[in-house]
Amino acid sequence: MISVKNLSKFYDHFKAVDNLSFDIAPGNIVGFLGPNGAGKSTTMKMLTGFLPPSEGEIFIKERSIDSDAKAIQRDIGYLPEGAPAYGDMTVWQFLHFIADVRRLKGAHRKERLYDVIHRVELGDVLNRPIDNLSKGFKRRVGLAQAILHDPDILILDEPTDGLDPNQKHHVRQLIEDLSREKIVIISTHILEEVAAVCNRVMIIADGQLRFDDTPEVLRHRSRFCNAVSLRLSYAADISGLAELDGVDEMEIDRKTGLVTLFPEPGKHIFHAINEYVTQRRLPVDTLTLETGRLDEVFRDITTAEVANG
């Protein structure tokens, strides 16, 4: 359980984090979104006890980060931004150092090391100095380090940055495989990733919390949510589509020829359109139900609300 109250951080006079308050319960997998410089990393640095808050309080498992930082850090696995590590060590030495720090011993230690090396597929680079690894492998080492002690709370700052698509998939799998009782906070710039692995989205911009709900709610904010788009193979009269029950508006992209029909709030129009198209034998190539465009919603939330935020 993480409880944050009125958290702010100033760098000199610059307010990087502005009065954040939120609670995160076990089982929450939180996607932490925001434009560059929004204050995501700064917030994570405060949650992990690296930076002291300028104002406000952080409680993790009923303990204050001010007074109990070391105990809290035992329960946290943290991948800092850029996945820093000790470059002169080999992957193997580095993981053993972390295992020492995490007080893993005996059979359990072996099992954890084996498990983690297997999960993030570090087997081939174990004896290479970390400095010589590619960016993606460095990230994987950082990830291995964070999950080595199987922490209750996992805080990952851009864990999939620089990973190839297979590895991205692996990391998502890994997060999904974690027990349901854990707290995971990941920051990312890949919106689809949030929709895929998170059950909660927090968007911050200019240090302020702009959105805090499930990915579905976020999707529903998009006017494209439940919209239907279609493409014609040749020109035909489709004006009747706009008159259908529940259709609010029709938009035609002149460049691509893509036709998009927006529903009235709460209405489902796919079937009606489908039927209409079949009855009239319209020359429709593709007919798609849109699920909502996250990038557009993200843009709206992080820019438009500046005025009333």
Added chain:
Amino acid sequence: MGNIWIVTKREFASFFATPVAYVFIAIFLMLSGIFTFFIGNLYERGQADLIPFFNFHPWLYLFLVPAIAMRSWAEERKSGSIELLMTLPISAAEAVLGKFIAAWLVLGLALALTFPLWLSVDFLGEPDHGIIVAAYIGSWLMAGAFLAISTCMSAFTRNQVVAFILAVVVCFLFVVSGSSIVLDAFQPWAGNLILDTVASFSFLSHFEAMAKGVLALNDVGYFFIIMVVWLYASLIVIEQKKAD
């Protein structure tokens, strides 16, 4: 306690994973040989002791200790690994001590590897071994004082060169504050009390007796206090500036 040891182990290994420790030890041995034989005239003196050898130690340490310590925190900051270190369940004090001990052990190792000198005076005459052991301990203590200052300077910056230069300058002040040049400069206007105070901060005056094999409580205590004070300063600097 355990954490300090874990950090020490890692740091010590990292000195040897990079050429730092080897280069340091090689240069230390070379320079101490050159100083002792060519400038200190160890053999020509016709005495079975290592006083010329030890007398050069403050000057050797003045450049070599900042060189070995400049990396310790500056690099940590530059690479960002400080964020990892400080978010592991290791306290900043444990990290400072662990790093300090590792570097101090490397210094001790370099010192220990000068044993052929000891063997050669033993071969040529009959030195007082007690005196030599005491002088070695004294030298190691002084190295610790240099190291604590250099650690603190390394904590100030993410740039190793800056850390090195700052450390040399501060160490230099501590070395020369007891030399006649500085004391003469104070002489005309400062009272005896000030003069004594300035001189009492000097590594040279505290090491003088140690080089001769006398481990007086006040000298030993002085170097310990220097270490404690500067390590504590490092700790404060790191906690205040770790994210900059």
